[in-house]
Amino acid sequence: MSSSLKDLTRCSVAVDLGAARTRVHVKGTGLIVDQPSVVAVNTRSGALIAAGGAAARMDGRTPRHIRVVRPVCGGTVVDIDMAQRMLRALVGDQLRGVFRRRAFLRAVATIPHDADPLAHSAAVETLTGVGAKSVELVDAPTAAGIGCGLPVQRPEATMILVCGAATTQVAVLSLGSIVAAGTVHLGGDTIHNAVVQYVRNRHELLLPSQAVRPLHLALTQGVQGPTEVLGRDVVTGLARTVTIDPDDVRSAVQTPMTGLTDTIRAVLHRCPPDLVADLAERGMVLAGGSAVLPGLDERLRECTGMRVRVADRPELSAVDGLAALMDGRVPAITAPPARGGRSGTVRLRRRRPAAQGAAGSGPETSGDAPDASEARNDRPTGGGTTPEPVGDSSSDGERAMPEARTPAPGTAGPAAPSPT
Numbered sequence: 001m002s003s004s005l006k007d008l009t010r011c012s013v014a015v016d017l018g019a020a021r022t023r024v025h026v027k028g029t030g031l032i033v034d035q036p037s038v039v040a041v042n043t044r045s046g047a048l049i050a051a052g053g054a055a056a057r058m059d060g061r062t063p064r065h066i067r068v069v070r071p072v073c074g075g076t077v078v079d080i081d082m083a084q085r086m087l088r089a090l091v092g093d094q095l096r097g098v099f100r101r102r103a104f105l106r107a108v109a110t111i112p113h114d115a116d117p118l119a120h121s122a123a124v125e126t127l128t129g130v131g132a133k134s135v136e137l138v139d140a141p142t143a144a145g146i147g148c149g150l151p152v153q154r155p156e157a158t159m160i161l162v163c164g165a166a167t168t169q170v171a172v173l174s175l176g177s178i179v180a181a182g183t184v185h186l187g188g189d190t191i192h193n194a195v196v197q198y199v200r201n202r203h204e205l206l207l208p209s210q211a212v213r214p215l216h217l218a219l220t221q222g223v224q225g226p227t228e229v230l231g232r233d234v235v236t237g238l239a240r241t242v243t244i245d246p247d248d249v250r251s252a253v254q255t256p257m258t259g260l261t262d263t264i265r266a267v268l269h270r271c272p273p274d275l276v277a278d279l280a281e282r283g284m285v286l287a288g289g290s291a292v293l294p295g296l297d298e299r300l301r302e303c304t305g306m307r308v309r310v311a312d313r314p315e316l317s318a319v320d321g322l323a324a325l326m327d328g329r330v331p332a333i334t335a336p337p338a339r340g341g342r343s344g345t346v347r348l349r350r351r352r353p354a355a356q357g358a359a360g361s362g363p364e365t366s367g368d369a370p371d372a373s374e375a376r377n378d379r380p381t382g383g384g385t386t387p388e389p390v391g392d393s394s395s396d397g398e399r400a401m402p403e404a405r406t407p408a409p410g411t412a413g414p415a416a417p418s419p420t
């Protein structure tokens with residue numbers, strides 16, 4: 001078994017800090033938090049008024065002295081203090097029970113595949129600030145792939161799209177690592193904003209957020225009839241109803257949708273031909289909350305000609321993947337049979353902490369077109385202690401997976417083990 005898998009099985013709390021929702025899974029207990037990543041604070045006193053669903057319900061309805069804050073953006077913590085306050089409020093007593101059982105609390109969290117060292121340290125600092133003594137980071141596509149039940153550890157390619165709130169991460173995984181990946185600014189919130197903007201420009205009407213979801217249905221090809229929506233007139237400020245044509249909604253989201261198909265093509269372009277042949281057979285899996293966006297799967301099928309499947313619990317794929325890693329339910333990597341058909345073990349060694357400048361410069365962030373072996377061995381480790389396969393990589397055996405990472409030296413790293 002690889003050392004990184006071992007490290008992950010020592011974790012007892014899994015955290016998926018998303019721009020839209022925060023999910024916390026505790027080993028042996030299950031999902032204890034699945035709430036919007038939102039806090040409401042009193043700007044006069046600085047006191048936290050609400051967190052999660054209660055704070056989200058206040059959004060757009062607050063008096064001047066109450067501010068609704070989203071401390072996570074695109075899977076990256078942008079306000080560490082607010083993120084810690086939010087986690088403390090959401091997890092509260094439930095995590096205190098875990099602390100009582102385990103003095104040395106290890107946590108594992110997802111991070112975007114192209115996160116930079118600052119994003120790594122922000123995630124680690126957030127979790128150490130709420131009591132974790134050490135933090136492992138796993139890139140979101142690998143976690144989601146595992147959560148969807150994809151055989152990411154096998155030598156065949158699998159393509160996963162993690163469709164979040166503001167971004168979609170497109171990744172091709174093989175042998176437990178990302179071979180090629182890209183990110184596009186398309187997600188549930190992007191589609192929401194595109195529709196709101198369209199109605200504002202075309203009909204001079206401001207839509208309340210609950211009026212936008214019904215318009216999403218227009219993205220499904222079969223929908224023909226117009227939809228009536230109620231909003232506030234931009235000029236008069238009075239409530240007014242307008243009729244929206246589904247074709248107009250489709251054209252409003254055309255630009256972000258084209259960005260997604262372009263990114264998929266670019267990722268396929270960077271893949272070695274063997275893996276593209278695998279993908280032609282297997283297709284792609286959609287994970288993340290926006291995977292259920294009406295018509296997204298059929299649009300991707302049409303544009304790419306590939307099979308498209310929506311994961312069973314797309315919004316929970318990433319946290320389910322982290323839970324599987326903590327529980328040790330993910331088998332070690334199996335390499336393709338060697339010429340002689342003999343199997344062996346690829347030993348692992350800890351990589352020396354890399355220079356900080358090299359951190360986060362993985363193949364998918366550099367924009368280069370790496371071959372598969374480069375991509376697997378030169379992972380975006382964040383300059384941490386990712387185990388690295390040594391020896392003959394073409395032989396059978398086990399290799400480290402997934403990309404468990406700790407932050408670069410010099411950044412806010414995992415807390416040192418306490419003597420307790």
Ligand SMILES: Nc1ncnc2c1ncn2[C@@H]1O[C@H](COP(=O)(O)OP(=O)(O)OP(=O)(O)O)[C@@H](O)[C@H]1O
Pocket residue numbers: 017018019020021022073074075076163164165166167187188189216288289290291292293294315
């Ligand atoms: N039934 C639905 N129809 C359309 N969109 C949906 C639906 N359910 C959730 N979404 C969208 O999914 C998004 C949230 O997905 P998810 O919880 O995976 O995001 P996240 O992990 O917090 O975001 P990110 O990965 O960008 O940090 C929101 O933008 C939401 O609008």
